[in-house]
Structures are given as C-alpha cells and as structure tokens.
Amino acid sequence: MAGAEHKRVLAIMAHPDDCEFTSAGTFAKWIAQGDTVEYVLCTSGDKGSLDPDMTSERIAAIREQEQLEAAKELGVSHCIFLRYRDGELEVTLKFREELALVIRQRKPDVVVTHDGWRHYAIHPDHRAVGFTTMDAVAAARDHLYYPHQLKDGITPQRVKEVLLFGPQEPNFWVDISDTFEKKLAALSKHKSQVARIENLRERIQNLAATWGQAQNLPLAEAFRRIEVR
Ligand SMILES: [Zn+2]
DSSP: OOTTSOOEEEEEESSTTHHHHHTHHHHHHHHHTTOEEEEEEEEOOTTOOOOTTOOHHHHHHHHHHHHHHHHHHHTOOEEEEEEEOTTOOOOOHHHHHHHHHHHHHHOOSEEEEEOTTOTTOOOHHHHHHHHHHHHHHHHHTOTTSSGGGOOTTOOOOOOOEEEEESOSSOOEEEEOTTTHHHHHHHHHTOHHHHTTOTTHHHHHHHHHHHHHHTTTOSSEEEEEEEEOO
16 A cells, blocks of 8 residues: 555445445544545435335435435545436446546545446446446546546546455455444444344444455455556
8 A cells, every 4th residue: 555655545436335334444444544535426325215205315315414424434534426316327438537537636546446347246336336437547647538627726647556345356455353343333324224234233244254254354344456557
C-alpha cells in the first residue's frame, strides 16, 4: 500500500450497504491510520424493500439516510449519490465518463469496487459497476479521454491501485479484528436491509473468519488487488 503516507480512497459501489458488508472493517482501520475514504453510490437502492406498501422514492430516501449514518459511523468523509435506477445499471460510455469525472475530481490513490469477473453473481448492478469502474480508472488518467472535463482545476488522475471486494480470487487480506465492532455498528445503520437478517453478528463474523482462514487471520476482509500501471 501507500507506505507511511496517508492515502485517498474512493469506494464506488452499486447500492447503499455494499461497502459495509464487504469493506467497512478495512475502511475503519485505514481511517484510524489517517487515510481519507469517500463513497460513490451509483444507485440509492430503490428496489431494496420487501414491503408491498413501500415506494421506490421512499425506500431510496431511507437508504440514502442510512448510508449517511453508516458513513458517519466509520468516519467516511464524503458520499456522492449518482441516483441511477437500482437494477438497471449498464456498462455504457456515458456511465464510464461520469465515473471518470468523479475520479478526476476526488483524486483517489486507491479505488475500491465490485469484482465484475466474479463467477455466477446474479446482480447486474454489481457487474456493471465493477466493469465500468475499471474502465473509468483507465480513462481518468489519460488527457485525451473526455478533454472537455479538464478545466476549472480538474486534471487527469492516475489511480495507483484498485481493490475488488468480494473477489473471485483474493490476493490481499486485511485483518479487521480491531475494527469488527465498528463494521457491525456501521452495517446496523442499514436498518431497512439488515433488520430482516437473523443472527447478523454471527453471519458477519463467520464470513470474516472464512475470509481470514487462508491467511491465518481471525477476522478479515479479502480483496483482489490490481496495480494500475
Ligand atoms: Zn449491492
């Protein structure tokens, strides 16, 4: 990672709660070390309710508020809501351009996102965000991509590395033993999603223990780390 220097991290996710399930222990650890973590929410999760009386507008507003509370719990310093429609994200040039602009504006050293290559993953948004974020990382660094963006202090941004969470083939693990409770506290802010999950603590603990097994870590989060050249 970035050594003794504090790094800027931008997490680009499909839905509110994606990062709390997969990466919050890591983010809490980095923030405690002085790093800056910011979130981009591509959708506001407007299909994420089992309540027949719920509307997309209401659940989106609820989930944005829950995400802001979870971010505050972790010390995430900024949340950007792009408000694409839940379940309808596609790998498009327009989406790539929008994410490239956010990367150029926020200037992260590290981008964290979904693993678009994960086998047999059902959710289309996770694939679309994973692939489009990689494409945007490539576009953000070269000045001939979207030259109209390069004004008012916006310059090309060379991201140093990408971490894919929930990866098909992890190659990077973070010990979250010290930040597990923080992760759980942040995840618990997503009440509309986690209230229906029985034994939340046990499930999250088992998952972290499983991720950690490969490296003899008691509790871990796992990523695919890709160096950007
Ligand atoms: Zn999701």
